[in-house]
Amino acid sequence: MTAASTVAESVGESVLDCVGGTPVVALRRLFPGPDVEVLAKLELMNPGGSMKDRSARYIVESGLRDGTIPPGCRLVESSSGNFGIALAMAARVHGLEFTCVVDPKTTKANVAILRRLGADVETVSEPDESGGYLGTRLRRVRELLAAVPGSVWVNQYANDRNWQAYYHGTGAELAEQLAHPPGYLFAAVSTTGSILGCARRLRERFPGLRVVAVDAAGSVVFGGAPGHRELPGIGSSRVPELCRPDEVDEVVHVDDVDAALGCRELLATEGIFAGGSSGSVVAAVARTLPRLPKPCRVVAILPDRGDRYLDLVYDDDWLAAARARRTEHRGD
Numbered sequence: 001m002t003a004a005s006t007v008a009e010s011v012g013e014s015v016l017d018c019v020g021g022t023p024v025v026a027l028r029r030l031f032p033g034p035d036v037e038v039l040a041k042l043e044l045m046n047p048g049g050s051m052k053d054r055s056a057r058y059i060v061e062s063g064l065r066d067g068t069i070p071p072g073c074r075l076v077e078s079s080s081g082n083f084g085i086a087l088a089m090a091a092r093v094h095g096l097e098f099t100c101v102v103d104p105k106t107t108k109a110n111v112a113i114l115r116r117l118g119a120d121v122e123t124v125s126e127p128d129e130s131g132g133y134l135g136t137r138l139r140r141v142r143e144l145l146a147a148v149p150g151s152v153w154v155n156q157y158a159n160d161r162n163w164q165a166y167y168h169g170t171g172a173e174l175a176e177q178l179a180h181p182p183g184y185l186f187a188a189v190s191t192t193g194s195i196l197g198c199a200r201r202l203r204e205r206f207p208g209l210r211v212v213a214v215d216a217a218g219s220v221v222f223g224g225a226p227g228h229r230e231l232p233g234i235g236s237s238r239v240p241e242l243c244r245p246d247e248v249d250e251v252v253h254v255d256d257v258d259a260a261l262g263c264r265e266l267l268a269t270e271g272i273f274a275g276g277s278s279g280s281v282v283a284a285v286a287r288t289l290p291r292l293p294k295p296c297r298v299v300a301i302l303p304d305r306g307d308r309y310l311d312l313v314y315d316d317d318w319l320a321a322a323r324a325r326r327t328e329h330r331g332d
């Protein structure tokens with residue numbers, strides 16, 4: 001037996017084996033103090049660039065296992081960002097076709113990444129009755145499903161496997177990683193799959209946990225009037241079927257400007273280059289922390305990296321325009 005053969009190998013079957021296992025770090029520079037501890041789960045370290053790698057992998061692999069996703073079929077989904085990219089990656093690995101329905105607000109970079117990953121990208125151009133594109137995108141999804149026999153709509157807003165991916169993934173990992181109970185979970189929401197999956201798993205181990213949803217100002221996930229918002233990933237213009245407001249203790253709305261400032265603070269103090277919704281989470285924690293009973297331990301989910309936001313939260317002109325919009329809106 002050679003020396004090399006006695007060494008245990010650690011080799012994944014594909015890039016999907018690198019999904020998950022993300023670290024937790026303390027944000028002591030951003031949130032100093034003897035009686036507060038803010039811990040960040042770095043979901044931005046997933047290989048496709050976001051936590052959505054988890055739901056894409058889980059949905060595709062469970063579907064292939066139970067036959068609801070037939071081998072070689074075409075997946076169809078409406079997504080303008082991380083979930084589309086994660087699905088494209090999972091479809092590549094498992095030899096599936098994938099059509100991603102996007103709209104004119106989808107960034108050029110995301111369309112390029114989707115195409116490079118082999119996805120067919122369909123861009124709708126007509127806004128719907130509300131002035132947004134969601135209705136038109138969903139109509140196009142239905143047309144594609146009718147036109148392509150055997151195609152499967154992933155439908156992350158209503159698919160229970162979405163929250164289950166985080167129950168078995170992020171939530172289970174946190175339950176292992178934390179020896180002492182956290183008092184609060186802060187997580188950004190869109191479909192609500194990740195917050196619900198994490199909350200359900202963490203509450204089994206830490207029953208006293210309070211769950212704080214961080215939503216975009218102008219999102220309707222937890223009610224409220226729809227409004228202009230520019231950051232992808234966080235918020236929704238319709239209430240997701242998965243949403244269970246009774247499982248959330250508090251909702252904090254954060255606008256585009258505060259999200260950008262949160263991102264910049266996180267980068268300046270901790271050297272963590274994260275996306276818009278991570279900035280929203282940081283802003284929500286900073287706003288809430290002063291009134292939380294001490295000592296206080298918070299877990300915050302940081303969903304994606306900053307690279308896809310260089311023209312948004314990290315762009316000074318974009319921030320200036322967002323500030324001007326906010327001032328105008330507040331003056332109304």
Ligand SMILES: Cc1ncc(COP(=O)(O)O)c(C=O)c1O
Binds near residue numbers: 082188189304
């Ligand atoms: C960057 C980012 N943050 C937050 C979310 C919200 O996650 P969920 O859809 O699980 O509520 C998403 C979802 O796409 C996202 O991409």
